[in-house]
Each structure stands twice: as C-alpha cells, then as structure tokens.
Amino acid sequence: MRDDNGLNAMMTGLGRNARAAAKVLAAASSEAKNAALSAAASALRTRRDEILSANRRDVAEAEQRSLSGALLDRLVLNEARVESMARGLDEIAALPDPVGQEIARWSRPNGLDIARVRVPLGVIGIIYESRPNVTSDAGALCLKAGNAAILRGGSESFHSARAIMDCLQEGLRRAGLPAESLQLVPTTDRAAVGILLKMTEFIDVIVPRGGRSLIERVTEESRIPLFQHLDGINHTYVQASADLAMAREIVLNAKMRRTGVCGATETLLIDRAAADSHMAPLVRDLLEAGCEVRGDGAVQAVDRRVCAAAEEDWATEYLDAIISVRLVDGLDDAIDHIERFGSHHTDAIVTGDPASAEAFLARVDSAIVLVNASTQFADGGEFGMGAEIGISTGKLHARGPVGVEQLTSFKYLVRGAGQVRP
Amino acid sequence: MRDDNGLNAMMTGLGRNARAAAKVLAAASSEAKNAALSAAASALRTRRDEILSANRRDVAEAEQRSLSGALLDRLVLNEARVESMARGLDEIAALPDPVGQEIARWSRPNGLDIARVRVPLGVIGIIYESRPNVTSDAGALCLKAGNAAILRGGSESFHSARAIMDCLQEGLRRAGLPAESLQLVPTTDRAAVGILLKMTEFIDVIVPRGGRSLIERVTEESRIPLFQHLDGINHTYVQASADLAMAREIVLNAKMRRTGVCGATETLLIDRAAADSHMAPLVRDLLEAGCEVRGDGAVQAVDRRVCAAAEEDWATEYLDAIISVRLVDGLDDAIDHIERFGSHHTDAIVTGDPASAEAFLARVDSAIVLVNASTQFADGGEFGMGAEIGISTGKLHARGPVGVEQLTSFKYLVRGAGQVRP
Numbered sequence: 107m108r109d110d111n112g113l114n115a116m117m118t119g120l121g122r123n124a125r126a127a128a129k130v131l132a133a134a135s136s137e138a139k140n141a142a143l144s145a146a147a148s149a150l151r152t153r154r155d156e157i158l159s160a161n162r163r164d165v166a167e168a169e170q171r172s173l174s175g176a177l178l179d180r181l182v183l184n185e186a187r188v189e190s191m192a193r194g195l196d197e198i199a200a201l202p203d204p205v206g207q208e209i210a211r212w213s214r215p216n217g218l219d220i221a222r223v224r225v226p227l228g229v230i231g232i233i234y235e236s237r238p239n240v241t242s243d244a245g246a247l248c249l250k251a252g253n254a255a256i257l258r259g260g261s262e263s264f265h266s267a268r269a270i271m272d273c274l275q276e277g278l279r280r281a282g283l284p285a286e287s288l289q290l291v292p293t294t295d296r297a298a299v300g301i302l303l304k305m306t307e308f309i310d311v312i313v314p315r316g317g318r319s320l321i322e323r324v325t326e327e328s329r330i331p332l333f334q335h336l337d338g339i340n341h342t343y344v345q346a347s348a349d350l351a352m353a354r355e356i357v358l359n360a361k362m363r364r365t366g367v368c369g370a371t372e373t374l375l376i377d378r379a380a381a382d383s384h385m386a387p388l389v390r391d392l393l394e395a396g397c398e399v400r401g402d403g404a405v406q407a408v409d410r411r412v413c414a415a416a417e418e419d420w421a422t423e424y425l426d427a428i429i430s431v432r433l434v435d436g437l438d439d440a441i442d443h444i445e446r447f448g449s450h451h452t453d454a455i456v457t458g459d460p461a462s463a464e465a466f467l468a469r470v471d472s473a474i475v476l477v478n479a480s481t482q483f484a485d486g487g488e489f490g491m492g493a494e495i496g497i498s499t500g501k502l503h504a505r506g507p508v509g510v511e512q513l514t515s516f517k518y519l520v521r522g523a524g525q526v527r528p
Numbered sequence: 529m530r531d532d533n534g535l536n537a538m539m540t541g542l543g544r545n546a547r548a549a550a551k552v553l554a555a556a557s558s559e560a561k562n563a564a565l566s567a568a569a570s571a572l573r574t575r576r577d578e579i580l581s582a583n584r585r586d587v588a589e590a591e592q593r594s595l596s597g598a599l600l601d602r603l604v605l606n607e608a609r610v611e612s613m614a615r616g617l618d619e620i621a622a623l624p625d626p627v628g629q630e631i632a633r634w635s636r637p638n639g640l641d642i643a644r645v646r647v648p649l650g651v652i653g654i655i656y657e658s659r660p661n662v663t664s665d666a667g668a669l670c671l672k673a674g675n676a677a678i679l680r681g682g683s684e685s686f687h688s689a690r691a692i693m694d695c696l697q698e699g700l701r702r703a704g705l706p707a708e709s710l711q712l713v714p715t716t717d718r719a720a721v722g723i724l725l726k727m728t729e730f731i732d733v734i735v736p737r738g739g740r741s742l743i744e745r746v747t748e749e750s751r752i753p754l755f756q757h758l759d760g761i762n763h764t765y766v767q768a769s770a771d772l773a774m775a776r777e778i779v780l781n782a783k784m785r786r787t788g789v790c791g792a793t794e795t796l797l798i799d800r801a802a803a804d805s806h807m808a809p810l811v812r813d814l815l816e817a818g819c820e821v822r823g824d825g826a827v828q829a830v831d832r833r834v835c836a837a838a839e840e841d842w843a844t845e846y847l848d849a850i851i852s853v854r855l856v857d858g859l860d861d862a863i864d865h866i867e868r869f870g871s872h873h874t875d876a877i878v879t880g881d882p883a884s885a886e887a888f889l890a891r892v893d894s895a896i897v898l899v900n901a902s903t904q905f906a907d908g909g910e911f912g913m914g915a916e917i918g919i920s921t922g923k924l925h926a927r928g929p930v931g932v933e934q935l936t937s938f939k940y941l942v943r944g945a946g947q948v949r950p
Contacts, residue, residue, distance in 0.1 A: 129867075133891060214912055218901060225893070227923055310923055331753055331924050352946040359948035445551075467941045469555060471647070479640060479944025488949065489940070490636055501649055501732055501937035502753050503925035515923035518911070519889045522901025524774040526781035527910065 113293070117301040120256050121308025123286035124229045128254035130284050132226050136203035138281050143199035143246055146277025150192040150242065153273055157188055160269035161238065168262050176366075180236045181263055191242045191270070194493065195277075198246045201492040204511045205252045219521040224514040226252030228310035231302055232495075233258045233324060235316035238266035244313070245274050245288045247495050251513035254287045256309065258302055260316075261294035268292075303328040313508070315496055333508055336499045337423040337449040338368035340481045343440045343466070346380035347458035350387065352478065356456050357388050359480040362395050366425050368497055369452050369474075369484030373420060374431045375440045376405075381433055392429055401431040420447040437462055441469050448472065451499050452484040473499060473506040535715070539723040542678050543730025545708035546651045550676040552706050554648050558625035560703050565621035565668055568699025572614040572664065575695055579610055582691035583660065590684050598788075602658045603685055613664045613692070616915065617699075620668045623914040626933045627674045641943040646936040648674030650732035653724055654917075655680045655746060657738035660688035666735070667696050667710045669917050673935035676709045678731065680724055682738075683716035690714075725750040735930070737918055755930055758921045759845040759871040760790035762903045765862045765888070768802035769880035772809060774900065778878050779810050781902040784817050788847050790919055791874050791896075791906030795842060796853045797862045800826075803855055814851055823853040842869040859884055863891050870894065873921050874906040895921060895928040 131139070150157065161183040168181055204224050211221040230248045232255055234240045241257055248255035259267040267290055275285040291298050303312065306329050313333045314324040325334060342360045344353045360371035374392075376385050381404060389408045392399050399405070400415035412431075419430040420443070434440045444453050454476040455466040463477040474484050484507070486494025491509030498504040504512035553561070572579065583605040590603055626646050633643040652670045654677055656662040663679055670677035681689035689712055697707040713720050725734065728751050735755045736746040747756060764782045766775045782793035796814075798807050803826060811830045814821055821827070822837035834853075841852040842865070856862045866875050876898040877888040885899040896906050908916025908929030917935065920926040926934035 132893065212912065214910070218905065218910075220911060331922075349946070355948050356946065363949055463943075467943075471554065472939065474940045474942060476942040477944060479942055479947040480949050482949040483640065483942065483944075483947070485949075488636070488640075489642060490634065500753075505937055506940050515927055517894065518896045518928050520896060520898040520901055520905065521885070521889075522899060522905075524771070524778065525901045525905070526777050527785055527902050527904040527907075 113295060113297055114301060116293070117291070117298060117305065118308075120289050120291065121229075121305045124254040124256050124289060125308050127284040127287040128226065128229050131249070131252045131254055131287055132205075134252065134283060138283055139203065139249055139252070140199040142249065142277045142281035142283050143195045144277070145280040146242070146246070146274045147192040147195035147199070149273035149276040150188055150195070150270070153269070154185065154188045157266065157269040157273070158183060158185070160265040163265045164238075164263055173262060177236050177262070181238065181266070183238060183266060187239065191239050194239070194243055195246050198250050198493055201250060201510060203250065204514050209516060216525050217523060218525055221519045222516050223519055224511070224516050227513055227515050228253060229308055230255045230513065231258070231305070231309040231312040231330065232256070233299060233302070233312065233314045233316070233320065235260040235320060236262050238263040238270060240315060241267045241270040241290070242274060243493065244315070244495050245271070247493055247510055248513060249287060251510045253513055256289050256291065256302065258291040258299060264294050299323075300327060303330060306330055313495055331502075332500070333496065333498045333504050334500045335368065335496050336451075338370065338451040338484070338497070339373065339421065339423050339447060339449040340369060340371050340452045340454075340484070341373045341375055341444050341448060342371045342454045342456065342481060343375040343434070343444070344380055344384055344388065345377045345455065345457040345459060345462055346383060347462070348380070348384065348456040349458060350384055353384055353456045354387055354391050356454070356478070356480050358391050358395060360454065360482055361392060361429050362397055362427065363480070363482050365427050367482065369482045370425065371454070371481045372422065372424055372429065373447070374429055375434045375443060376431065377440070378433050378435050385433070389431060396427055398428040399431055400428065402433060404433045405431045423449070437465060441466070444470055444472075449499060451497065452476070452481045454479060454481050473497065535717060535719055536723060538715070539713070539720060539727065540730075542711050542713065543651075543727045546676040546678050546711060547730050549706040549709040550648065550651050553671070553674045553676055553709055554627075556674065556705060558627075560705055561625065561671055561674070562621040564671065564699045564703035564705050565617045566699070567702040568664070568668070568696045569614040569617035569621070571695035571698040572610055572617070572692070575691070576607065576610050579688065579691040579695070580605055580607070582687040585687045586660075586685055595684060599658050599684070603660065603688075605660060605688060609661065613661050616661070616665055617668050620672050620915055623672060623932060625672065626936050631938060638947050639945060640947055643941045644938050645941055646933070646938050649935055649937050650675060651730055652677045652935065653680070653727070653731040653734040653752065654678070655721060655724070655734065655736045655738070655742065657682040657742060658684050660685040660692060662737060663689045663692040663712070664696060665915065666737070666917050667693070669915055669932055670935060671709060673932045675935060678711050678713065678724065680713040680721060686716050721745075722749060725752060728752055735917055754922070755918065755920045755926050755934075756922045757790065757918050758873075760792065760873040760906070760919070761795065761843065761845050761869060761871040762791065762793050762874045762906070763795045763797055763866050763870060764793045764876045764878065764903060765797040765856070765866075766802055766806055766810065767799045767877065767879040767881060767884055768805060769884070770802070770806065770878040771880060772806055775806055775878045776809055776813050778876070778900070778902050780813050780817060782876065782904055783814060783851050784819060784849065785902070785904050787849050789904065791904045792847065793876070793903045794844065794846055794851065795869070796851055797856045797865060798853065799862070800855050800857050807855070811853060818849055820850040821853055822850065824855060826855045827853045845871070859887060863888070866892055866894070871921060873919065874898070874903045876901060876903050895919065
C-alpha cells in the first residue's frame with residue numbers, strides 16, 4: 107500500500123465521521139451544545155499544564171527551525187492565553203443559538219404558511235496557521251452553529267492544537283455529543299490539505315485563516331466553496347470639512363492601534379482642499395507614533411522623514427507600522443482610488459459633510475464602509491456578533507465578519523392544509 | 529494569431545464591459561432599471577416578427593440535426609410565447625427593488641450605528657440550454673437586482689437568443705443604461721464556456737440552467753462560485769393519519785401536474801401502517817392518470833400494472849410520468865430513505881399528526897420541506913418572490929428559489945461620530 111493511499115483513507119474517515127456527527131449536531135439542543143462548550147472550557151483549565159507542555163514542544167521545534175519572532179510570538183501559549191481561550195468558549199456558549207431561528211415568515215393567498223428558518227451548514231473545513239487558539243475559537247463557533255468541523259492547523263502548532271482538541275472532544279463527550287463533531291487532521295503531511303480541499307462529498311465550506319500564500323493555495327486548489335479573506339487594503343479618506351481633532355484621532359487609531367490586524371488602515375487619502383489644514387498634523391502624528399510614511403510629492407513636502415511612495419505601495423497590505431498617503435481631488439477621485447487599489451474589505455471617510463458621507467457609503471463597494479470612525483472596528487466582536495471566525499471579502503453568503511449566524515444556512519418550512527398547485 | 533487567442537480576447541472584452549456596466553448599474557435608480565425592463569418588453573412586442581424569424585432559423589437547423597421532440601418544443605417560439613416573455617419583463621419591472629433595502633440596523637454601546645444593506649452581487653454568468661426565453665427572464669432578473677450578466681445560451685437557440693438580446697439592449701439604451709449590462713456570448717464555440725468558467729476577475733457567480741450533463745461540466749470546470757441546481761429527487765411521504773382524499777389529491781398533483789419540473793415528486797413513500805387504507809387508492813390514481821409505477825413487492829401486489837423497482841429507481845429523477853413507490857416503517861425510516869436517496873431539494877409529508885409534521889419539518893435536510901401540500905409548489909413565483917432564476921440545491925448564499933433578493937449581496941454601513949477602537 108502506498109503512503110498516499112493511507113492518507114486518502116484516513117482523510118475519508120475524517121470526512122465520514124464529520125458527516126455523521128453533523129447529522130447528530132443538526133438535531134442537538136442548544137443546552138447540549140452549550141454544555142459541551144462549557145465542559146471544554148473546564149477541560150482547558152484543568153488540563154492547562156498538559157497544554158503548556160505540548161506548546162513548549164512546539165516552541166522548541168520552532169526555535170530549532172529559527173521561526174521569526176512574530177511567528178514565535180503567535181505560537182507561544184501561557185497561563186493567561188489558555189485562560190483567554192477558555193473564556194472564549196464560555197462567551198460562545200452564552201451567545202444565542204442561531205439554529206432554528208425564524209428569519210422570515212409569511213402566508214400566501216392560497217393559505218400556505220412559509221417560514222425561512224436557520225439550519226446548520228453541515229461540515230466546515232478550517233485551514234489555519236500558527237496561532238493555536240484558532241483550534242478552540244473556530245471549532246467552538248462551528249459547534250455553536252450546529253456544524254461539525256475538520257481543522258487543519260499549521261505544522262508548527264501541531265502538538266498544542268492536539269492538546270486543545272483533546273479538551274474540546276472531552277467537552278463533547280461529557281455533553282453526550284459525538285466527539286467527532288470536531289476533529290483535527292492528525293498529521294502534518296502537507297498532502298493532507300490537498301485532499302481536504304477536494305472532499306466535496308464531506309465538506310460544505312472551507313474557511314482558510316492565514317497569510318497570503320495559504321489563501322492563494324486554498325483558492326487555487328479548492329473544489330469546495332470558500333469563505334475567503336483576501337487582503338485588507340483599507341483606506342481612510344479625510345475631507346476638508348472633517349473636524350481636525352477627530353480626523354487626527356481616527357487616523358492614528360486606524361493605522362497604529364494594532365498594525366497587524368486586517369482592519370488596519372494601509373492608505374490615507376487626503377483631499378487636496380484639506381492639504382493646508384489637515385495634511386501636516388495627520389502626517390506628523392503618524393511619524394511621531396513611529397509610523398513610516400510613504401507619500402506622493404505633496405506629502406513629502408510636509409516632512410523630510412516622508413519617503414516617496416512607489417506605485418506598488420497603493421496596492422500593498424503592510425500589516426506593519428507603514429502607511430501610504432496621497433492627495434486626491436475630491437470624493438470621486440478618492441472612490442476611484444479605492445476601487446482601483448483597495449480590496450473591498452473596510453474603508454472609511456472622515457468628513458463634516460453629510461452628503462459626502464452618504465455618497466461614500468453608497469458608492470464604495472466594500473464589506474464595511476464607515477463614516478467618522480476607525481477602520482479597526484472591522485471585527486465581529488465590535489459589531490456585536492459575539493465572536494467571529496474571520497472577515498469575508500467575498501460577496502456570496504458571508505460578507506464582512508463571519509460569526510455564528512454566517513455559519514448557518516436556512517431552509518423553507520411550508521405548512522399547508524391540502525393545497526395542490528393549479 | 530491562433531483562433532483560441534481571438535476567443536480569449538473576445539471573452540475578456542465581454543468581462544471588462546460587464547464589470548464596467550456593473551459599476552454603473554450598482555448606482556442606477558430603480559426608475560432607470562424599470563424603464564429599461566419596460567422598454568425591452570416593448571421592443572420584444574415591436575420586433576416580434578424579427579424574433580420569430582430568427583427562431584425559425586434555429587428550428588430549421590435543429591430539425592436538420594434531428595433534435596428530439598421535447599427539445600424542439602422547448603426551442604420553438606410563437607406569438608404567445610413572445611408575449612409571455614414581454615409580460616415577464618413587465619412583471620419583473622413591477623417587483624420591489626432589492627438594492628438599498630436595509631436588512632438590519634442596530635446601535636452599539638459606543639454609539640456606532642450599523643446597517644446591513646443589500647447591494648448587487650456584481651456580474652453574473654448564466655449558462656443555459658435550449659429555451660430561448662431564459663435570455664429575457666434570467667437577464668431581466670439580474671438587471672433588476674443591479675447586476676450585469678453575461679449569458680451563454682445553447683447553440684440550438686443562438687439566433688433566437690440574439691434577437692431577444694437585441695431587444696434587451698435596446699431597452700437598456702433607451703433608459704440611458706449601458707447596453708453592455710446584458711451581453712450574449714456571440715459564438716457557439718464550446719470553448720467559450722470553458723473560458724467563461726475561469727473568468728474569476730470578471731464574474732462573481734455562475735448560474736447554470738440545464739440538464740445533468742451541463743451541470744456536471746460546469747461544476748467540474750468552474751473556478752467561480754455557482755448557484756447549483758442538482759437533481760430534484762423529491763419525495764412525498766404519506767402517513768396512516770393522513771386524510772385519504774387529501775393524500776390522493778396531493779400525490780396526484782405532486783407527480784402528474786407537470787412531470788418535467790424540478791419540483792415534481794419522484795418517489796412516494798407510504799407508511800406500512802397505511803398500506804391497507806391508503807396504498808391501493810394512491811397507486812391506482814397514478815396508474816389511471818397514465819403514470820408508470822415502479823414499486824417494491826407490497827406495492828406490486830396492489831395492481832399487476834406495477835413493475836418492480838430496481839435499486840437505482842430510488843436515486844432517479846425521472847422528469848417523466850414514472851414514479852417509484854415504497855412502503856416504509858414509520859417516520860424514521862422515511863427520513864432515512866430521503867437522506868440516503870434524496871437530493872435535498874423538496875420533500876413533503878402528508879399526515880394528520882402534528883407531531884410527525886413538525887418532526888419531518890425539523891429533520892429533513894432539504895431546501896423546501898412541506899406539510900400537507902404538493903411538492904410542485906417549489907417555485908419562486910408560488911413562494912411570492914415574483915420570479916426566479918432557478919432553484920438552488922446548494923446551502924451557501926441561496927437555497928431554494930433564487931429570486932431578485934438572492935441575486936444580491938450586502939454591505940455594512942457604519943455611521944460614527946469620531947469613535948476609535950480602544
């Protein structure tokens with residue numbers, strides 16, 4: 107028997123188990139699902155030392171392979187991070203159960219009563235990179251929405267993810283739900299991802315979470331629909347009518363609060379009419395906060411620390427303390443720039459003019475469009491959705507933050523009294 | 529220059545035009561879109577003879593190629609069918625415009641006001657077979673929802689589709705909207721479909737409309753998300769508590785009203801407890817209506833005209849006056865059968881027992897689940913959606929009838945007063 111045959115059989119086994127578990131989960135009560143989440147949170151707390159020891163093994167291996175500092179930081183768990191995972195599970199348990207919710211209901215002239223009701227999607231495949239906490243966060247969200255999930259973590263967090271998955275499965279067992287509701291691909295073999303992405307019979311949607319190379323591979327290879335998250339090339343556009351203090355606070359927050367999140371602003375657009383009044387303070391704030399500023403000629407004139415922006419800067423997601431800054435000639439020019447270079451993720455206008463605000467909201471084709479607020483609000487928690495599995499930049503099914511509701515489908519329930527169609 | 533290079537360039541041109549038109553359409557008023565639809569309806573009426581003459585050319589070619597009677601019937605246009613297309617456009621013009629509708633709106637504790645608002649999907653690719661009326665029906669639905677569309681009809685209806693498309697584009701021009709909002713692939717070259725299915729940059733979703741071989745090709749080749757419509761292997765399940773007269777009327781209608789529609793019942797499941805009371809009348813009604821009945825042993829005992837059902841009958845979408853009939857041992861057995869052989873499209877229970885009805889509604893995992901009504905109600909018009917582009921058996925984005933609302937996406941509009949994220 108060749109090795110890849112063994113891998114195929116193993117992956118098919120995961121798929122079959124997940125499909126069977128999904129059938130049970132679809133009919134599971136909110137109480138059972140919440141009990142599983144709470145019991146999993148307890149298990150994370152009780153088995154903390156086991157998790158930390160598994161994590162030390164991952165970290166030691168990563169250090170040998172000279173992983174970069176940022177990646178290493180994402181990988182490391184400590185007591186606080188384990189507690190934060192456990193608290194995350196408790197919070198998801200406390201969310202309303204989307205399954206069974208009636209989204210709409212109406213009657214037809216012939217007396218048919220039609221209801222549109224949320225149901226689970228089925229089986230969700232999650233492919234992610236180094237952060238071990240995704241195992242519990244993403245797994246729990248899928249479970250809450252009545253879905254089974256197959257998780258494939260990064261090889262660098264393999265032992266940590268396995269220890270966390272043990273806790274999730276302990277929670278499921280204690281609540282009388284199938285342990286196979288959540289499964290981790292038990293190998294670091296990269297070929298397993300290729301197989302997963304073609305298991306159309308067993309998986310209904312794939313959620314990739316990671317950097318650009320992961321997303322590109324998944325998009326290229328997957329035969330299963332994706333909740334895709336492409337770049338967050340987000341813009342904040344400042345008009346002359348904007349209150350200067352407000353603009354300064356928003357721009358600084360949008361770029362610098364956390365530079366590595368997908369809702370961070372990467373390009374600042376300033377109206378030419380605001381060049382004299384707003385440009386210098388906005389640019390200096392950023393420079394003084396330690397942000398590298400890359401600008402066009404007018405922006406460079408503000409301060410000698412501003413470097414020249416190259417054409418590719420406008421299409422770059424820095425995820426770092428770098429911003430590109432450009433003067434634009436009014437609303438149309440700003441929207442054209444966003445349309446040309448943006449990634450349809452999150453864009454904001456700072457303005458004192460209600461007509462410009464409404465035009466920006468209407469015309470910018472992004473998942474999230476904001477007026478007078480920081481782009482860093484692009485987050486399911488900040489939207490009041492509780493928790494999110496990611497932000498979708500696709501337009502189908504889920505757009506923007508993907509929370510428990512977005513992890514459901516629906517069906518139509520039609521109640522009649524003998525109606526036949528003429 | 530090689531031929532396929534010419535084809536690629538031509539298809540890319542269609543894609544670019546569609547994307548540019550979509551941008552205009554997204555901002556178009558309801559009035560402009562409706563004016564285009566009404567003007568197109570007028571054009572269909574005014575240019576009726578032109579359309580019929582183009583259709584005669586298609587029919588003559590089809591007859592030379594000895595197309596089957598059913599396909600020929602779908603292809604043929606006459607005055608009534610052209611008028612019916614025109615009326616279809618008027619009806620779509622009269623529907624409410626989904627674009628801009630606020631689906632949800634809420635405020636956050638920090639004062640952010642968040643609205644979820646419908647927006648067009650963008651560009652829709654429609655691949656269909658012989659019926660020329662799809663050109664106007666599907667094109668008009670896309671336009672109503674603010675989308676551009678690229679339509680690829682069957683080669684057998686090429687001239688008819690072109691004549692109809694001329695009317696649609698005349699309507700668009702008269703309303704001051706880009707004629708490229710709706711475009712027909714101007715070649716019957718089959719390679720064009722392969723190119724269309726990979727134009728991820730220009731097309732947001734593909735809607736295939738046709739038989740199984742078309743759907744399979746599209747599913748296999750497409751790199752663009754689909755609103756897929758697989759088989760309609762639909763069940764009607766009759767319990768002993770069902771009113772016999774109601775059951776007879778529903779079963780006969782569900783199977784025989786129109787046998788070629790995707791909502792037709794293909795399998796009748798009868799509870800063993802209803803064998804003495806319900807089975808004989810239900811089976812005889814079908815036989816007398818000219819339906820071939822294929823059954824298990826118990827069903828064959830009812831009437832010598834009943835043939836033996838083979839295993840593959842349970843998994844067959846006949847789309848014809850044929851039905852498979854089976855006795856089942858209660859609700860669980862019925863649901864197991866539907867889960868195993870069904871296609872998650874439309875399934876019905878006929879019962880006098882409310883608990884069974886609710887259990888069936890909750891547990892059957894199909895787009896449409898009915899109680900005491902005919903499966904032939906599986907239709908956007910019957911649901912009150914106005915018109916539909918098809919029925920989706922997928923679970924993502926659109927499930928069940930795909931009407932104008934399902935042809936939209938949404939975005940989040942966030943209105944602030946200077947909020948930054950802590």
